[in-house]
Amino acid sequence: MRAFFPGRFQPPHWGHVRAISAILQEADEVVVGVGSAQFNYLLKDPFTAGERIWMLREGLRDGGVDLARVVVVPIPNVENNLEWLGRVKSYAPPFDVVYTGNPFVALLFREAGVPVKQQPLFDRGRLSSTKVRELLLRGDPGWEELVPPSVARIIKQLGGAERLRIAAQGEAEPHRW
Amino acid sequence: MRAFFPGRFQPPHWGHVRAISAILQEADEVVVGVGSAQFNYLLKDPFTAGERIWMLREGLRDGGVDLARVVVVPIPNVENNLEWLGRVKSYAPPFDVVYTGNPFVALLFREAGVPVKQQPLFDRGRLSSTKVRELLLRGDPGWEELVPPSVARIIKQLGGAERLRIAAQGEAEPHRW
Amino acid sequence: MRAFFPGRFQPPHWGHVRAISAILQEADEVVVGVGSAQFNYLLKDPFTAGERIWMLREGLRDGGVDLARVVVVPIPNVENNLEWLGRVKSYAPPFDVVYTGNPFVALLFREAGVPVKQQPLFDRGRLSSTKVRELLLRGDPGWEELVPPSVARIIKQLGGAERLRIAAQGEAEPHRW
Amino acid sequence: MRAFFPGRFQPPHWGHVRAISAILQEADEVVVGVGSAQFNYLLKDPFTAGERIWMLREGLRDGGVDLARVVVVPIPNVENNLEWLGRVKSYAPPFDVVYTGNPFVALLFREAGVPVKQQPLFDRGRLSSTKVRELLLRGDPGWEELVPPSVARIIKQLGGAERLRIAAQGEAEPHRW
Amino acid sequence: MRAFFPGRFQPPHWGHVRAISAILQEADEVVVGVGSAQFNYLLKDPFTAGERIWMLREGLRDGGVDLARVVVVPIPNVENNLEWLGRVKSYAPPFDVVYTGNPFVALLFREAGVPVKQQPLFDRGRLSSTKVRELLLRGDPGWEELVPPSVARIIKQLGGAERLRIAAQGEAEPHRW
Amino acid sequence: MRAFFPGRFQPPHWGHVRAISAILQEADEVVVGVGSAQFNYLLKDPFTAGERIWMLREGLRDGGVDLARVVVVPIPNVENNLEWLGRVKSYAPPFDVVYTGNPFVALLFREAGVPVKQQPLFDRGRLSSTKVRELLLRGDPGWEELVPPSVARIIKQLGGAERLRIAAQGEAEPHRW
Structure with a gap:
């Protein structure tokens, strides 16, 4: 049995790792x-x-999950939500169930006849990508506890805080108008 | 003589039906x-x-309009407004005049040399798609009077109120970022 | 019960009209x-x-079909065939069955769980859009018998033969490379 | 040595002209x-x-710049910022340095290994395209001093103020939803 | 050290498996x-x-490769080859070297400053995806020896031969014109 | 009076230079x-x-043309030919006449009400971009006489012959399928 678990993962945090571990x-x-x-x-x-x-x-890996049982697939967004369903179907190996806490995504899959489950939530008040980005942006080191150590290391290596601070200036993002 | 009448029709209401009837x-x-x-x-x-x-x-049909005299054509949006004019021209049968109350659409067509008329308005303070969506969203049954009975029946059949409530949560719409 | 009948209709001919009439x-x-x-x-x-x-x-109309029972919907192509299914679903009013003689389209819909029927064929050796375009291109007036009289009139009004002759020169079509 | 100077130029003003003159x-x-x-x-x-x-x-020309030393290249935006870098590279003749005051654009080019300089700024508190559009929109003739006389003439010829007033009504822009 | 190995994998065969094994x-x-x-x-x-x-x-898995050391990433094509480089960079985890036998892909990466190596080839006259598709299409069971047993099983489960036969009829592929 | 002269210019040759000179x-x-x-x-x-x-x-420049009187504008192709007209209109400064020898482009502009002229042709049997590419591809130095000396220098600097030879192998162009 194969499960599908969608998200943006900007960035991944301990809640994601534990959810994937539980789904497995x-x-x-x-x-x-x-x-x-x-x-x-x-x-x-x-x-x-x-x-x-x-x-x-x-x-x-930090969370002890067997990577051989996880397939990570990037999926570009598309404007038409019914086309997005087809895109997901074409980009992912066949799956039997969707785990999501997002009511919108749940609605789309349910109407398409795919079983939907709520993934297990872990300390959701504290563990959220939005929270991680906010802490990073204002230079609060508290973000590090919310993510696995490898993720923290990669974010520092990429200059994630600096990247966010520059994006926050909101000027001339090439993809907007 | 063929007329073009653009809109989003989210959803169609009595004002649209009466306008089309008048244009005919x-x-x-x-x-x-x-x-x-x-x-x-x-x-x-x-x-x-x-x-x-x-x-x-x-x-x-509810409004007694002869469907054989109406052509309903979906037109996907495009980012470049001058390309949108070409798209409309390529998706619609040839037309001689545009009926619109939208000053922006009117400007684009006028500059392209297409005659533009204001469509007749019917009780515009009350009849608007935005109003229908707002009433639907907050569970106010007053929306039903604003649309033809068949439209009301279809909206219920599609679970329109539920769909709007879920969309209103605004989380993770796949086409946005 | 609503049926879906896809095609390119470049241009529509008597076979299309009779098929739609039969489906109705x-x-x-x-x-x-x-x-x-x-x-x-x-x-x-x-x-x-x-x-x-x-x-x-x-x-x-030439074929005596009641236009109030026909919905003609343009559908732009998309590269990903599974997304195309979602696009069709989002552009067309809900339908219960697909009529097609195209094995490829039939496969896509069947795998998506939509019933597929072969539309009735009428004099298929003679009635085909490819044939109409070929006759038009080489100036053979035989094309006129293959299409309803209104279609012939519109093709002449649009300068269809001239348009084909110029397209046949194959130079610098703006959408190709 | 060739320099790249990106912007939206909605519309160009004296600050742009002086910056280009200085870069040259x-x-x-x-x-x-x-x-x-x-x-x-x-x-x-x-x-x-x-x-x-x-x-x-x-x-x-108004600013006395030699047009033979300036290449003006339109570049459509793209959603993926790393693809935007490739698009710029493919649309512009080869360049050795980027002049920009935009930290976001500077970050993207620096990470791609392109030298980035701050272009000279001229009276930036007063000279800005946003300011020109605001003045135009509210009918304040002060905008004319901010742009070269030819730009003022073209804006009037195009009906720029009227175009902005209509866009400001924000209804049904065909490219949005 | 991370390597990038691009291909279409329509379908994967023993040559791919052995090449990945060797790269590892x-x-x-x-x-x-x-x-x-x-x-x-x-x-x-x-x-x-x-x-x-x-x-x-x-x-x-059939080839004994440790899946925890392999990241499989779908990458949609893009028309502009220089944008494609940016797309690859944005879809793949950072990599240090590209393995490819395709001179075109090699040229693009080399000019972008990425080291390029030829991946080891295994029995290339016999092991090719084109060959697998040809055998499948004409019903020759010889294709099965060219792919790992799990791949053979999946192709059968998906009705791959039938899918190819229908595609070969070449009629009305929705994404073409 | 401003003229529009479209082409692909792969690469530009003396015929293009002379035509532009004549149009001016x-x-x-x-x-x-x-x-x-x-x-x-x-x-x-x-x-x-x-x-x-x-x-x-x-x-x-080699041909003695005043660059201040020439605007070179890249225009990406679009699938819908009527949209292409809008795209051209939005990417180019306003123009009064189109010079083209391409009957297809001429038809599109004429139907859109834009005057079309045939640009002057110079030694067309010999001067063509297709010819230049063919000579380059097979290593025949005769291509150099067909283009201005600066163009020849740039093509060599870019490794144009090598680029063509690799493209000619036709394998795995990322934008095709």
């Missing part, structure tokens, strides 16, 4: 869908899809 | 352009282009 | 999907989507 | 990249790429 | 880039990106 | 539209838009 107790394999794959260097999407894949893998 | 007193046929055709399951664009075409047709 | 003996409404909607002024796709919609409607 | 004291040629090239008739992007190219050239 | 003797991890990710159900590209990822993983 | 005897300025701007490193489109702009400018 029910499923043989998890396909982790890295959404908004085409976006990067933005305030809400600072890391490239490739950087997020890298962080997810190293974070999962 | 001046024109032989009306091409109804369903704009933003690629968007759906969003707070501002909850219904697919196909659902809007379906609602328009049934609503026009 | 089994279905309440037919959604005619005008595929490759974004292409025009090309050797294989000379007419715009809007011109094809116009020709289909007038040709159906 | 260090570089043999300047490639002026007109970003967001696909946008027009919008509140933030009222002028087409072609109109901006026209205004830049006439404004540079 | 020089590199710590291999990023396998599944190109043309948006194409599927076509004669040259019969399998979806997700199906190819699935086959690659199972084939690598 | 009738027009005040020429907008040279570099079409297929998004394509590069391909057999038919080996040079990037930026490289073509560079070559055009240096070739025009």
